[in-house]
Amino acid sequence: MCDVVIVGAGLAGAVSARKLAEMQKKVLVLEKRDTIAGNAYDCLDENGVRIHVYGPHIFHTNHQGVYEFLCRFCNMVPYEHRVLGRIDSKLVPIPFNFQSLEILLPEKADDLKQRLLTAFPNTSKISILTLLDHSDKELKKLGEFIFEKVFVHYTAKQWGIPISEVDTSVINRVPVVLGYDDRYFQDTYQCMPENGYTELIREMLNHPNITVELSCDATKRLCVNESNQILFDGNTWEKPVIYTGAIDELFSYRYGSLPYRSLRFSFESFEQDYFQAAAVVNYPNEEDFTRITEFKHFTGLRPEGSTTIVKEYPLMYDKTNPEADIPYYPIDQLENKKLYRRYLEDVECCSQLYLCGRLAEYRYYNMDAVVESALRLVEKIKKG
Ligand SMILES: Cc1cc2nc3c(=O)[nH]c(=O)nc-3n(C[C@H](O)[C@H](O)[C@H](O)COP(=O)(O)OP(=O)(O)OC[C@H]3O[C@@H](n4cnc5c(N)ncnc54)[C@H](O)[C@@H]3O)c2cc1C
Incomplete structure (x- = not known):
């Protein structure tokens, strides 16, 4: 009882x-x-790497x-989480920050950084939607560039619908950072x-x-x-x-x-210390998957000599299809x-x-x- x-x-x-x-x-x-x-749920795989079976989980x-x-x-x-995005064949910090700007738009970067700091003097991050609406034409153009490269295709892949149909709260989860802070989260406790x-x-x-x-x-x-x-x-x-x-x-x-998005995870192991430069690399544009996570970045160099990654493929939840029968995102x-x-x-x-x-x-x-x-x-x- x-x-x-x-x-x-x-x-x-x-x-x-x-x-x-x-x-x-x-x-x-x-x-x-x-x-x-x-x-x-997480566990050790056959190489002793702690993997997150249902996608990477970072506590903050x-x-x-x-x-x-x-x-x-x-x-x-x-543990401080850092994410890179592969954009125009270059790796840049995500959320988009001043370093991303310098890598992708080197000629315009100094002018745009100055405009951003003047337009938003008392804040360290802004919504992409604020930039898209801005009266300064150069900032608006920058907003359109970031929107296209970082948000539009990633969001469509993730949710299976055009970005115009996605709730703005979803778009606002990833800000534009006005500075060089490249941490994905700014919370007091990150571990x-x-x-x-x-x-x-x-x-x-x-x-x-x-x-x-x-x-x-x-x-x-x-x-x-x-x-x-x-x-x-x-x-x-x-x-x-x-x-x-x-x-x-x-x-x-x-x-x-009730509809959900589901995910298909594809795990791969390699006999090398690391596969990529950050725990997560986002692929917003060309690829079918949204991101690659390499778990060893969460645990330090443990174990040495082998590493495991996972690619994430979003798809529509369907309780009758064993490939897509886990409801992940409402x-x-x-x-x-x-x-x-x-x-x-x-x-x-x-x-x-x-x-x-x-x-x-x-x-x-x-x-x-x-x-x-x-x-x-x-x-x-x-x-x-
Ligand atoms: C891919 C992905 C990445 C994420 N990354 C992060 C992150 O980095 N940081 C973060 O803070 N959050 C993250 N989250 C969110 C995090 O997963 C959730 O906040 C957390 O798991 C919610 O816990 P829960 O108990 O509500 O749900 P769940 O973890 O889903 O637990 C619900 C449990 O109920 C069980 N259950 C369901 N139906 C029945 C039934 N009929 N009978 C018996 N048992 C049942 C399920 O099997 C499951 O074990 C992520 C989520 C996803 C999908």
């Missing part, structure tokens, strides 16, 4: 489980995969409480768990009040009936359920499927939000059903925000 059922052993599920267990609640975590850690946050909470379960190692995310989450779930069942698709045991009652193993269930899976799946797709479009809200109305009728995480809340979530949200949710459940 348990006090709370949690669906999913990713970050959202594991953080909630741990906090509830520490409040003397007996927690049952059901996980569909045969591994914990959700999309943050400004939230001291979140950082301190995670530090209870692992040793965090400082990686020394022994990986899987170990971190394993430690979090390691509590006498937590039971984890792997390879257990919760929708086979738990459902919401027509009257919006939760049934667990065929019986009415009136205690809390924290659900971190896809919301449409829980409701048997009663209003239709698609931030009005009609999808509307469909999501229909499911949410039904959730509101189930008093003990709580949603948490990127699938259940159908939104783009960084790991720190997921941890914060799970911590807040447990406080809410505690207050009743």
Whole structure:
């Protein structure tokens, strides 16, 4: 018997489980995969390189409480993420900064840097959309250049739609930097768990009040009936359920499927210390893939003499196609939000059903925000 059922052993599920267990609640975590850690799952490959199986994960946050909470379960190692982009056969820092400008437009760089600093005196980064709209013709032209080289084709590849149909919040995730700071993130805490995310989450779930069942698709045991009652193993269930899976799946797709982008990952190993100059190199334009990640940049030169990379190919999520049946990114479009809200109305009728995480809340979530949200949710459940 348990006090709370949690669906999913990713970050959202594991953080909630741990906090509830520490409040003397007996927690049952059901996980569909045969591994914990959700999309943050990592492991050592046959060469001893720690790979991130569902895409590269870099921890960064400004939230001291979140950082301190995670530090209870692992040793965090400082790591500052840097990304290069292959543009016009040259490697330049991404986000686009003054060095990118000097490499790609050497003759105009001095004049453009001066114009940028005069036009935006009190800020270190701006949105590309601000440049595109600028009254200074030279800055507008620069905006068009960066937009075309960095944003247009990458965004279309990533989302499978023209950039004009992509929500501006997505475009604004990557700024234009007014200076030479080439770090991808500027957060106070930027680090990686020394022994990986899987170990971190394993430690979090390691509590006498937590039971984890792997390879257990919760929708086979738990459902919401027509009257919006939760049934667990065929019986009415009136205690809390924290659900971190896809919301449409829980409701048997009663209003239709929510669309996602999926990814195909192609891993390759080489007998050499390093493959490329940065952890991530973006390929915004010609190639079918969006980026190449080389994992050893996350861990230092460990192990020596071999390295592993992964290429990412975005594609449309299709639950019937084994090549594309993992939902990675909710698609931030009005009609999808509307469909999501229909499911949410039904959730509101189930008093003990709580949603948490990127699938259940159908939104783009960084790991720190997921941890914060799970911590807040447990406080809410505690207050009743
Ligand atoms: C390619 C990629 C790169 C990313 N990089 C970063 C990054 O660098 N930094 C960062 O902060 N964030 C990054 N993120 C975001 C990060 O992955 C999420 O914030 C985090 O994984 C969310 O945790 P979660 O628990 O909500 O979801 P998940 O990690 O997806 O966990 C949900 C779990 O629920 C399980 N589940 C689903 N349905 C069921 C069911 N019916 N029964 C049982 N179990 C079920 C799933 O198997 C999964 O294990 C990235 C995301 C992607 C896709």
